[in-house]
Amino acid sequence: MFALTIQTALLLAIAFIIGCILGCLLKRLFASDVQDAAVATTAIGATAAAGMAAAPALAEETEAPVAALAEPEPVAPVLEPEPAPLREPEPVALAAMPEPAAPAPAKPRKPAAKKPVARKAAAPKAAIAAVPPARDDLKRIRGIGRQNEARLNAEGISAFAQIASWTKKDQAHWGDRLAFPGRIEREEWVAQAKILAKGKETEFSRRVERGEVQSSTGKGDAGEVGKKPRVLKAARRGKPDNLTLIDGVGNAIEKKLFDLGIFHFDQVAKWSADEAAWVSNAVGFPGRAARENWVTDAARLASGELTDHARRVEQGAIPTSRKSAAVEKGKVAPAKKPAARKTPPKKG
Secondary structure (H helix, E strand, C coil): CHHHHHHHHHHHHHHHHHHHHHHHHHHHHHHHHHHHHHHHHHHHHHHHHHHHHHCHHHHHHHHHHHHHHHCCCCCCHHHCCCCHHHHCCHHHHHHCCCHHHCCHHHHHHCHHHHHHHHHHHHHHHHHHHCCCCCCCCHHHCCCCCHHHHHHHHHCCCCCHHHHHCCCHHHHHHHHHHCCCCCHHHHCCHHHHHHHHHCCCCCHHHHHHHCCCCHHHCCCCCCCCCCCCCCCCCCCHHHCCCCHHHCCCCCHHHHHHHHHHCCCCHHHHHCCCHHHHHHHHHHCCCCCHHHHCCHHHHHHHHHCCCCCHHHHHHHCCCCCCCCCCHHHHCCCCCCCCCCCCCCCCCCCC
């Protein structure tokens, strides 16, 4: 109610102000018209007086015409052009309308025009950065088979130039990533990749081209291969065998075998071909168990026999393997040297 009262008072005040302005303008217009009429009347009176002074004899005769002429004094032609200015006060009402200028805050719309320009310019850069290098046949590098190539491709490594640029730190990183630390350096992947990246050939790559390397033909995937063997939750009596006595099993691979639940020689000796393939892939060395005869070595070691490789390990000749606890305590006899063959005497 209070707000309504204030609005009513404001409207009355505005109407009063507008009325005052219009009244002033009309007063000025009509005042100028009256002054013009008075001037015209004075001029006519002066003319008549002059005529009477010049011709007194004709005063009587001309009285009637003068009277007739005096009657047209209120002629209104002077007022005909004046109605136009009466409409001029209308702009006064516009002067009271500055309030609608409030919509000016709509200016913040300008930033909207910049957004699409910035986004469109950034899109091509991201697309260019996402273009992968040309894919090479990584199986032409000795040590990279079908599965390792698939695993490298899955990690974004698909060109010789990428491997050729690896530093020693990169080689160690990828060796751990692919679960075969030291293999990249040992098999000289970087040196081979540098030669192949220049379009040249290595002895191994020529063999691959001739189809002489079975593991380097066709395509593979990083998925599971073979069949998982039976495993144990823990070593029997808490004492695992020294699996590094198996040719091709170092300290790093032994740890991975323990993690898989493989602790003893007799477990390895019972593997089928599919199970050996599964374990080889699981530890990051596809085909290694079959290639280096893990099953055969494990069977001999399980029966108590020492292989040539096992003797070298126990003698400390292979730094990537460890001696057995019994050897370190002096309970195992050193390896015997093979007996010299006797040559039969020549007949005369």
